[in-house]
Amino acid sequence: MEFLMDFIKILVATGRDVLPIILLIGGFQLVVLRQPIPHLGRVLVGSVYVVIGLALFLAGLEKALFPLGKIMAAQLSDPVFVYGTPEPPALADWTAYGWMYLFAALIGFATTIAEPSLIAVAYKASEVSMGTISQWGLRITVAIGVAAGISLGTFRIVTGTPLFLYILAGYIMVILLTLVSPKNIIALAYDSGGVTTSTVTVPLVAALGLGLASSVPGRNPALDGFGLIAFASLFPIISVLGYARLVVWMTHRKTRTAEKTYAV
């Protein structure tokens, strides 16, 4: 019964998310376009599926995964677990947080695979490219980027180095990779930065950052707790561009080897 109440609450919240879109599209159809929407019934049923599906998804996450993930983040950054004593040393030792980095990377990877926005974009990309870009290929590449990003982000929180240095370095890498990447992947790569951080990843990652910043000695949650999401949206761009570059390079090498074989 309590669960039902929770579910209805989430359903209403998701419905409220959709409301401006419905008003906008409906208004445009009535006032500007003045044409019926093709297959209106189908579209409406589909939209209802999206709202109910998303509400179920969120309710399930809140029931099962979020509490667990938050508890685990707290346990892994607990001084008793990290240093073996309840009193942390005055200066954080970044080598003591090995499990934390691993957990950050793995949970970043896993939540990105389940991220509905990324599923949507991967679906579209695979459709538009006639299957040349495989859905799983893109999703795994993006997830690896998020994993690297969040892991590095937790390292930044532990060491307390300034955020903008990492972001600056990331931007420079993105710019360099853009110059050498195949043209048709660039827009998709930039987009995959934005889609990784939504329903599943943000709550877990934010909890991870705030928990870590408040338990690592010498860190201020207000200043150091933020920024993980920025890592999670920057590094997938690098991994997608990098992977595209790698595939081009390998195809190129294969062709060259084949040509050599022919020549012999």
Add this chain to the structure above:
Amino acid sequence: MPFGIKKPLHIPEGRMRSLPSRLFLNSCVSTEMTDNALTKKNPDFRMQETIWSCQSAADSDYFRQLSDRVNINSSITDNRHQHDTMKIFSFIFQRIKTAVTDLLPIILVVAFFQLVVIRQPLPDLGEVIFGALLVVAGLVLFVQGLEMGLFPIGEAMAYALARKGSLFWLLVFAFALGFSTTIAEPALIAVAAEAADIAGKGGLIDPDQKSLNTYALGLRISVAVSVGLAILVGVIRILKGWPIHFLIIGGYLVVMLMTIIAPEEIIGIAYDAGGVTTSTITVPLVAALGVGLASTIKGRSPLIDGFGLIAFASLLPMIFVMGYGLLIFN
């Protein structure tokens, strides 16, 4: 071409362009399954839709091949009505299998850390399993709804607006879509309240509730306006065919310059604001809008020009939030 080379390099650029993105090669199957009623009534439903969407690009033999394929598909559907129930079941089973695969990594990671590293039993196994089942059901419905509702409506709007030919209304729609979906976004409301709290404690603004609320509202409005503008600029880019990397790299330079002059307290929030703006319902709509526009307008490739709207929507808020910080704190 990257990502699992199924059809490497040999699709000429022209063909990619003339490909109407409405013709879902994957979802042709799912349409048969889920929409039997419609197909029965009108077996040529897919076909008509295809011709309609191909009008702007009906130039190649490739189009003919595609419509042949669609014809074959609809005749297959006619012959196999008796197997419908079987097909529906195997289709649903397939979908559930995909959703379980999506969720599997999370389960493995949590289990590994609980059993190997933290070594404590799961708090309430029944609850967790129930929650996981809900997540699977939710993903199945969500993906089905994407194919039936969000993608088609986004593309239909793109086609309708492009055919109407009014640049003004197209841009109004783009801005309104970005603004209206962001202003009410729960993640943004939470982040803005948090940011106001921090600014109040830091002594940057008056710590009383009224000025905190004004600050948070100002933050939300600047993010929403920036997302609206981002979609608008992105649509203009698709129309003009500008290469995306100049705009994005230019944006990065502005972000870096603003970081130097912006107050320290706003920087972390500004960087995160870029990530939280694009919600799960906005992303598919915006992606469909971009791809729909790029495949309607002659000379644009859905892959090169259609994507990129979301990238703008995560870049511009950073600049606007830092600008807001400069404006308020100085």
